[in-house]
Structures are given as structure tokens and as C-alpha cells.
Amino acid sequence: MDRVKKEQLVAELHEKLQRATAAILTDFRGLSVAEITELRDNLAQQGVEFKVVKNTLMRIAAKGTGAEVLEPLLQGTNAVAIAYDDPTVSAKILKAFGKTNDKFQVKGGVLGTRELTVQDVLALADLPSREELLAKLLGTLHAVPTALVRVLGGVPRAFVGVLAAIQREKENA
Structure with missing residues (x-):
């Protein structure tokens, strides 16, 4: 060469x-x-x-x-x-x-x-490859708001349950 x-x-x-x-x-x-x-x-x-x-x-x-x-x-x-x-x-x-x-x-x-x-x-x-790490990160980032929405949605759901129980009590009384 x-x-x-x-x-x-x-x-x-x-x-x-x-x-x-x-x-x-x-x-x-x-x-x-x-x-x-x-x-x-x-x-x-x-x-x-x-x-x-x-x-x-x-x-x-x-x-x-x-x-x-x-x-x-x-x-x-x-x-x-x-x-x-x-x-x-x-x-x-x-x-x-x-x-x-x-x-x-x-x-x-x-x-x-x-x-x-x-x-x-x-x-x-x-x-893990870069794509696998990004997928795990995306899954983690997605899980946090989903859990927050679930927790926040639980409060009104429980409140409605309490109101329904009070109404049933009034009807049975």
C-alpha cells in the first residue's frame, strides 16, 4: 500500500x-x-x-x-x-x-x-439497549400520572359511596 x-x-x-x-x-x-x-x-x-x-x-x-x-x-x-x-x-x-x-x-x-x-x-x-431503557422510562413516566388520577378519582368515588349509604339509611328508617 x-x-x-x-x-x-x-x-x-x-x-x-x-x-x-x-x-x-x-x-x-x-x-x-x-x-x-x-x-x-x-x-x-x-x-x-x-x-x-x-x-x-x-x-x-x-x-x-x-x-x-x-x-x-x-x-x-x-x-x-x-x-x-x-x-x-x-x-x-x-x-x-x-x-x-x-x-x-x-x-x-x-x-x-x-x-x-x-x-x-x-x-x-x-x-439493556437504548430502546429498552427508553421504553422502561416511558412506562415509569406513564405510571406516575395514572396512579395520581386513580388516587384523585378515589376520593369522589368514596364520597358518592358515603352519600349512597346515607340515602339507603334514610330509606330504611
Whole structure:
């Protein structure tokens, strides 16, 4: 690869790392092309890019981004999953893929500017997605006014019940 192409690749990768909400570094050694393609397709369906990167180009591209903390992990064969929206999606897919492919390993990652260990990435995979959290929040916000209306409606209902009981007493007397 000539110098111009390398510079263009580094600039493109740098821009992607700056926009990313999360980047997860993986070791794909021992996987077949078909397996990597399957993983790349699964990630792409969720808007996550999966790129095989040379360590030196990744080091240069990561300068000035949150992914700079990944530099100690840049040894051996590496691919990076770059998520732009929900960081849990990429972690979930990588974790599931790792369960079915023993050779695949997550090395670590970065969430914003915070470095993630392998355990952190796996914990991130166990978190609910953004949509699930928003649905839970909406349910909670909806429950509070509903309960308030129910309580406020109970007072007049009880009052009407008391009046009906008084009327029955007068009729029976």
C-alpha cells in the first residue's frame, strides 16, 4: 500500500473513531473468511462497522481520540468494531459471536474516552439497549400520572359511596 492510500485510510479511521460512541478491539486469528464475513454482516445490520486494521495505522489514527487508550492492546491481529449509536449493540453481537467461536476474542474497548477491559465489554453486552431503557422510562413516566388520577378519582368515588349509604339509611328508617 502506498503512502497516499495509507494517509487516506488513517484520516478516514481517525474521523470514524472521533464520531464513535464505542470501539471494541478484537482478535480474529484462526477464523475463516466466511466467519468474519458473517460477523461483519451481523454488525453492519445494526450500524456497526467492523474493520481489520494494521496496528501502526490504528495507533496513528487513534491519536487525539478516545481510542488512544487502546494502544497497549495493539499487538497481533486486530479488528475493531466501531459503534456510532448504541454501544451495547456491538458488545452484544461480539459476545454472542464469541460464544459460538472459541478462536474469537475480545481484547478490550473504549466507551467515549473510558477504557474498557474484557469484563467491562461483557458487562456492557448485558445492559439493556437504548430502546429498552427508553421504553422502561416511558412506562415509569406513564405510571406516575395514572396512579395520581386513580388516587384523585378515589376520593369522589368514596364520597358518592358515603352519600349512597346515607340515602339507603334514610330509606330504611
